Amino acid sequence: MILIIAEHKDGQLSKSTAEMIQAARASGQAGPVTALVLGSGVGDVANQAAQFADQVLVADRPELGSYNAELWAAASAQIAQQGQASLVMTGGSRSGREFAPRVAVKLDAPYLEDVIHLQAAEGGVQAQRYSYLARVTETQQASGPVVVVSVKPGAFAPAAPTGQQGPQYDVDLELPQPRLQVTGKNEEKLDRVALTEADVIVTGGRGVGSSEKFGELVEGLADAIGAGVGATRAVVDAGWRPYGEQVGQTGKTVQPGAYIALGVSGAVQHLSGMGKSKYIVAINKDADAPIFKVADYGIVGDVNEIVPALISAARS
Amino acid sequence: MKILTLIRQVPDAEARVKAAGGQMDLGGTTMVIDGMDEYGVEEALQLREGGADVEEIIGLAVGPAQTEDAVRTALAMGIDRAIHVETSGYLDPIAVSKVVATVAQEEGVSLIFAGGQQADWDSQALGAATAERLSWPQATWTNDLALSGGTLTGRHDVDSGSENFQLDLPAVVTTQQGLNEPRYPTLPNIMKAKKKELRKDDLSRFGAQNKVQLVSSEIQVRQRKNQLIDGSDPQTAAQELLGLLRNEAKVLN
Ligand SMILES: Cc1cc2nc3c(=O)[nH]c(=O)nc-3n(C[C@H](O)[C@H](O)[C@H](O)COP(=O)(O)OP(=O)(O)OC[C@H]3O[C@@H](n4cnc5c(N)ncnc54)[C@H](O)[C@@H]3O)c2cc1C
Numbered sequence: 001m002i003l004i005i006a007e008h009k010d011g012q013l014s015k016s017t018a019e020m021i022q023a024a025r026a027s028g029q030a031g032p033v034t035a036l037v038l039g040s041g042v043g044d045v046a047n048q049a050a051q052f053a054d055q056v057l058v059a060d061r062p063e064l065g066s067y068n069a070e071l072w073a074a075a076s077a078q079i080a081q082q083g084q085a086s087l088v089m090t091g092g093s094r095s096g097r098e099f100a101p102r103v104a105v106k107l108d109a110p111y112l113e114d115v116i117h118l119q120a121a122e123g124g125v126q127a128q129r130y131s132y133l134a135r136v137t138e139t140q141q142a143s144g145p146v147v148v149v150s151v152k153p154g155a156f157a158p159a160a161p162t163g164q165q166g167p168q169y170d171v172d173l174e175l176p177q178p179r180l181q182v183t184g185k186n187e188e189k190l191d192r193v194a195l196t197e198a199d200v201i202v203t204g205g206r207g208v209g210s211s212e213k214f215g216e217l218v219e220g221l222a223d224a225i226g227a228g229v230g231a232t233r234a235v236v237d238a239g240w241r242p243y244g245e246q247v248g249q250t251g252k253t254v255q256p257g258a259y260i261a262l263g264v265s266g267a268v269q270h271l272s273g274m275g276k277s278k279y280i281v282a283i284n285k286d287a288d289a290p291i292f293k294v295a296d297y298g299i300v301g302d303v304n305e306i307v308p309a310l311i312s313a314a315r316s
Numbered sequence: 317m318k319i320l321t322l323i324r325q326v327p328d329a330e331a332r333v334k335a336a337g338g339q340m341d342l343g344g345t346t347m348v349i350d351g352m353d354e355y356g357v358e359e360a361l362q363l364r365e366g367g368a369d370v371e372e373i374i375g376l377a378v379g380p381a382q383t384e385d386a387v388r389t390a391l392a393m394g395i396d397r398a399i400h401v402e403t404s405g406y407l408d409p410i411a412v413s414k415v416v417a418t419v420a421q422e423e424g425v426s427l428i429f430a431g432g433q434q435a436d437w438d439s440q441a442l443g444a445a446t447a448e449r450l451s452w453p454q455a456t457w458t459n460d461l462a463l464s465g466g467t468l469t470g471r472h473d474v475d476s477g478s479e480n481f482q483l484d485l486p487a488v489v490t491t492q493q494g495l496n497e498p499r500y501p502t503l504p505n506i507m508k509a510k511k512k513e514l515r516k517d518d519l520s521r522f523g524a525q526n527k528v529q530l531v532s533s534e535i536q537v538r539q540r541k542n543q544l545i546d547g548s549d550p551q552t553a554a555q556e557l558l559g560l561l562r563n564e565a566k567v568l569n
Contacts, residue, residue, distance in 0.1 A: 181482045
């Protein structure tokens with residue numbers, strides 16, 4: 001079987017789970033596509049997963065109420081072993097990329113990380129992924145009875161529902177006592193459309209000048225055209241915006257239809273998070289800013305003049 | 317206690333990367349210590365300077381011969397000694413974790429720092445894989461850390477924001493921006509570092525087998541339109557840009 005560790009939040013199956021199922025079906029590996037749902041009170045999630053997967057395994061236990069790398073790794077490895085999985089898939093989220101390596105070590109399996117393409121190959125699977133701050137596409141191959149794969153969010157189209165409810169089975173697990181104790185949670189509530197799901201993103205850099213200006217220009221334009229809001233690290237470090245909006249090497253990777261960068265210089269660490277956007281638009285007063293080299297459309301000008309004009313033009 | 321801090325050498329972010337014949341060509345590329353690893357080196361030093369009972373800070377590098385330069389940087393920043401396991405060619409992070417875990421056990425360390433994401437392979441796997449090999453817990457993407465007795469407290473990023481955590485040693489911590497500001501090696505410290513121990517070790521004794529084959533690496537540059545609009549008349553420029561986004565790119569209604 002192909003084992004998919006389902007991602008879900010607040011009782012909703014995440015889009016990434018349907019993307020993993022699509023990647024599993026495209027991989028050409030034999031066996032039923034099986035979703036493992038870990039959590040507490042996850043009956044609804046299991047029902048949603050059953051619309052996409054051939055079968056669903058459910059571990060509904062209080063200890064699984066919140067994600068923990070040691071628990072998720074132990075659960076995934078046990079089920080993979082019992083079911084003789086040929087592939088184990090996790091999301092390419094922070095958590096997915098945190099526990100997948102532990103699963104690989106437990107199973108003594110190869111690990112293909114954050115893949116954007118997956119296909120059957122001689123004795124195993126071949127995958128593509130980005131490296132060198134997303135400037136290079138590399139092809140890797142792995143073989144063995146089982147291969148662990150994390151799947152980059154947004155790289156695969158989500159699978160369509162099968163039109164049937166796959167069967168569900170409860171599973172038994174032996175879980176360790178987790179050693180990392182969570183003593184507080186700081187959830188970032190982002191009011192707008194999730195960055196990784198937005199079709200259009202407006203991002204502000206240090207060039208917008210201040211936190212107030214960010215609200216006026218970046219949020220103003222985003223609201224006028226129905227876009228998500230992103231930020232550079234310089235802006236996050238300055239405390240103008242929450243970390244959840246940071247795009248780049250140490251922030252989010254996004255791939256929208258259009259990425260509109262306001263007062264952003266275009267440092268490689270930033271480009272590594274948005275360089276795959278379909279269209280890149282840059283507004284910067286410095287004609288030599290590196291961002292223009294990767295831009296499809298650019299305006300050389302002051303954001304304080306151009307952006308208000310854009311907002312009123314978009315509104316009318 | 318002893319701290320092990322991992323050191324990797326990667327192309328300088330501003331350097332152009334080249335590939336030829338399906339392989340990366342790093343000849344002539346400026347190489348530096350991975351910025352993510354510098355946070356780990358700095359944090360180890362700050363824990364000691366802050367009064368934690370740190371007996372020794374050991375650097376470990378697994379990489380080609382020239383990685384020695386990055387190790388020297390870490391020694392000049394202030395770590396006590398270093399071990400360099402020389403490799404030729406690609407060794408995947410799961411395989412590297414075997415070397416790291418073995419050294420950690422041999423040296424009796426109880427805290428390991430690893431960079432949150434590698435700037436060459438874009439991998440986040442080394443810290444977690446090492447923790448699993450040692451049967452230790454891990455805190456990844458850590459941006460705040462304190463040590464009191466044998467207990468770490470800190471904050472780290474998770475899928476939807478961040479968490480405060482508490483963790484008893486031994487543990488693996490992966491580092492990132494916000495944790496600290498890595499110091500620059502001063503000239504006297506660069507001189508002193510030349511006398512510090514840098515032991516070479518032999519990869520063959522670790523039984524670290526690659527499980528992933530690197531088939532090819534290619535640079536794919538998307539051709540961009542690079543169409544520049546004159547911004548001297550903001551109204552006209554705005555109209556023109558919206559027109560392009562609506563009619564040519566078709567990303568706006
Ligand atoms: C290990 C590491 C990881 C990193 N990860 C990330 C990451 O995830 N994401 C990230 O973004 N960065 C990251 N960085 C930082 C990155 O290198 C840059 O420092 C950062 O992206 C710069 O942000 P910026 O473009 O907003 O600011 P600046 O570089 O300060 O650029 C501001 C730009 O605004 C323009 N400008 C100024 N005023 C105006 C005006 N009135 N109108 C129009 N334009 C104007 C300027 O010409 C300039 O080009 C990382 C760095 C390191 C070392």
